[in-house]
Amino acid sequence: MTTEGVDGVIEVSGLSRRFGRSLALDGVQLDVPRGLVFGLVGENGAGKTTLIKHLLGLYRAQTGTVRVLGGDPVTQPVEVLSRIGYLSEDRDLPDWMRISELLNYLRAFYPTWDVALADRLRNDFDLDPQARIKSLSQGQRARVGLVGALAFRPDLLVLDEPSTGLDPIVRRDILAAIIRTIAEEGRTVFFSSHLLDEVERVADSVALIDRGRIVLSGPLDEIKRSHRRLTLRFDESQPQPPALAGTVVCDGFGRDWTAVCPGPIEAVAMQAAGLGGRIVEDQTPSLDEIFVAQVGSRRHASVEG
Structure with missing residues (x-):
């Protein structure tokens, strides 16, 4: 199998997955170009791990298609998976091995294993090479897993909740390693997280997933530029959130309200003026604010429907 010239490292189209009556993925559409750090954002149980298992060929698509590095991870596991570095959320490593033994064991599977890179990481x-895996803390286990996933210089690095249970210093170490060893070399990182500040710090592009559906996807800078956080002040106290078309959430009390707007603000300003209000502050929202606004708006709409 050759993938020369393939720009779409991950191509998911119309992917749906049911477990019994539960719909875990609902028509997921996702395209990840080469050379990006791509963050998949969602609450626990939103479908992040289920999607990753499809990318790794652990689940066969019930509906839709999945292609990774130009191939099908289910029918071409050797060709595809040999080019993917993976760190699972559960840090499943052999407890009886020493760190040096585990790295030597992994080295045998990858012709591209870089000994110097493994030692540097x-x-x-x-990490003490003589330490046994069973004696390691959760953070140390994550670091060992990351060394194993990075040392053969994979074309695609997949990380499932890489910061689970880690302290902030270790989290920064992991993110720095991702940026230094993968993104700067033009390769691709795909990672899931419910920590939106972490995603915002490192990702080039993001997808927001909620209850199995992609709510929003695209370059992070564009997503942030396309949303505004507006502070509105009204002449009189408002007993309930003012109805402003074009906003996805409006929160506050009395005369002061904050709204997140995913488009031009002119219509919002005109409507607010009609209610005796005006925009007193216009700022770029954080990814966390955008996620809360988009997901909250979607769930509110589904309840009303």
Whole structure:
């Protein structure tokens, strides 16, 4: 299999997945170009791990298609998976091995294993090669897993909730390693997280997933530029959130309200003026604010429907 010239590292189209009566993925559409750090954002149970298992060929698509690095991870596992580095959320490593033994074991599977890179990462992460896996903390296990996933210089690195249970210093170490060893070399990182500040700090592009559906997807800068956080002040106290078309959430009390607007603000300003209000502050919202607004608006609409 050749994938020369393939720009779409991950191509998911119309992917749906049911477990019994539960719809885990609902018509997921996702395209991840080469050379990006791509963050998949969602609450626990939103469908992030289920989607990742499809990318790794652990689940066969019930509806839709999945292609990774130009191939089908289910029917071409050797060709596809040999080019993917993966760190699972559960940090499943053999407890009886020492760190050095585990890295030597993994080295045998990958012709592209870079011994110098593995040693550098191990030193950067302050890992004792003679330490047994069973004696490691959760953060140390994550670092060992990351060394194993990075050392053969994969074309695609997939991380499922890489910061689970880690302290902030370790989280920064992991993110720095991702940026330094993958993104700067033009390869691709796909990681899931419910920590939106972490995603905002490192991702080039993001997809927001809620209850199995992609709510929003695109370059992070464009998503942020396309949304505004507006502070509105009214002449009189408002007993309930003012109805302003074009906003996805409006919160506050009395005369002061904050709205998130995913488009031009002119219509919002005109409507607010009709209610005796005006925009007193216009700022770029955080990814967390955008996610809360989009997901909250969607759930509110589904309840009303």
